Amino acid sequence: MQFLNPGIFGLLLPLVAVPLLIHLLSRRARRTVPFSSLELLRQSSAQQSRLHRWRHLLLLLVRTAFVLLLLGAFLRPVWLKYGPAVQTDAARNVVLVFDRSLSMEAQSGGNTARSRAVLEAEKIIASLDSGDTVNLVLAGADADTAFLSQSQNxxxxxRALNALGPGYGEADFGRANLAVTRTLEGITGAEIYYLSDFQRTNWAKVDFRPLPVSARTYFVNVGEPSIPNRAILKAGFDQSNLREGDLATLKATVGNFSEQPFEGRLTFRLDDQASFEQETTLAPWSTAEVSLPLAISGEGEHRLTVELPDDALEADNFYFLTVPVSRQEEVLVASQSGDATAGGPYFVRTAVNPFRGEAGSFAPRVIPTAQLDAVALSATAKLILTDSGPLTEAQAAALADFVFSGGALIWFLDGPAEAENARAVDKAMGGGKFPLLLGPRREADALNTGTQQIIRGEFRSPFLRLFRGSARQNLALLEIYDYYQASRSGEGKVLLSFADETPAMAEFGHGLGTGIVFNFSPDALSSNFARQRIFPAWLQDILRQLDQGEGPPPASRVDTTLTAEVWPVDLQQGELKDPQGERVSFRREALGGRIAIAWETPRSGFYQLKLADGSKRYFAVNVSSDESDLRLVEPSTLPAFEQKPTVEVQGQAGLREVASGVPLFQYFLLGALALAVLERLIQFLLIRKVRS
Structure with missing residues (x-):
């Protein structure tokens, strides 16, 4: 307990002597009174009783305690509920650590946790005297401060509090604590207030040890205990590079952070024009993946927005993607005949682009093997060999260089010269790179056991992803009539095997490129491969998996730095705008004839870079999915309670109690009133005793 007005104690102390003076003045000297009446005898007996003798002393004690309680009430007693941080004669040094994370934007009762935190912070500032200092630390991805050091302004x-807008990122309280330590350097006895909703992800790993030892920490919880929320956690296509004519699958992961199930529509908007909807159902506290096939049309860069219905937290109901679409990619098909109307080349060309008018994403071009040289290979990134015929040493070297430089090779071992070709290419690659050791060619008419079938596979390979799960049975439908007797070379990976353990499909790498080897033919006379409905989809999927480029970068997150390269004229005539259409400032650095620019992304949506030629580039930015689960952590479980003197403050009354303690004067007054009643009761009992 502590008194806030100790200075008047000396002035009020003489009042304690008043009950003693009353006691001394009320004592009467004993005298002898003659009487003869029995009534006078009873009175004399009562006056000489023990109670009568001690009543003055008892009343003295009660009256003295009464005066002391009144005196204590005037001294303004307080209970130091939050420890010895209450100061009566020294300036207070207060630091407000303000949570700037996305979860603070969740709506509850018409207000956000951010708005409630601003009100609580204003109450703390209002409790300060003119000589007290304050600073504001904004806990976001970085830790910004309102002042360089403690300030009396x-x-x-x-003003800084009221100027705070919404936060869309995460809160790094570790960095915030370091900023607090810097601003309190050389100051003892400081008060540190954390104004937060205590969302569990932001507070999962916070180190309070850097804080000054003498400082006390206070947690002001402005969050609601249970706010249901739904969010789009991530979204993306099932392939890296998208080409005009692709039928790609968009997959979105949706989370339901609520005790109630969710049934609603997921909306997909492409370039703010085309709109698609997909029904989705989620159990409580679960996630689900929603898939939507999309026909990709139109070369260039597109914008895709995935949207959920409104709820308490609006920002995570959207997910933004940029979708760069390239033109059809040429695939070179080389065979000995060069005839695209018959045999293996025909079936390969048809599988690569089976669409009417060749509207698919790949454009096959069939050439005779004789034209296969370094010049022809330099014009393509993907090559398919089928019934290739004998390769010259120069062609084998060109193939090795093609793969080494990042080219993708699909090789059907379906000609009589493939064993020699494989050895020549392996030699050109430096030896020991080709995954198979080829023996004699086996044909169906020479087999007593009939056709071969695939019985084993490495289905974790991305080149076999179409056969995972129940789709694996499609491989059992394949019948191979002609193949090479082969074994593993020890290099590369065997992906599929026949019943007699002969490798049916293998993968190898050389330099930057990848090769896929099939130990059978696409020709209908050598296998039923081309007659299977899975053949075109599988071959196209392998071509997509062989893409060397990473494709469009994943959408960035809020509070990251984005970069782009532009020409100087683009900076003179172009402009960079944020999702709200406001100009964005950026940093620049010369890179030869071009200029690199970099800028920050404090909010989600599409950032638009308009170039000098009128074209536009878009950069998608999304909020962190870690902020979507709005469940709170109990502040008393945080390590601060073990590392430092720490308390949790509840509401405005709690803030007043931190500043000046819990008032006790009313209890002193009640105690004085009770003593006054006791004094009257004692007087009443004594008089009644005497009269009886």
């Missing part, structure tokens, strides 16, 4: 601190 309370008005500016309020």
């Amino acid at each position: 309370h008005a500016e601190a309020r």
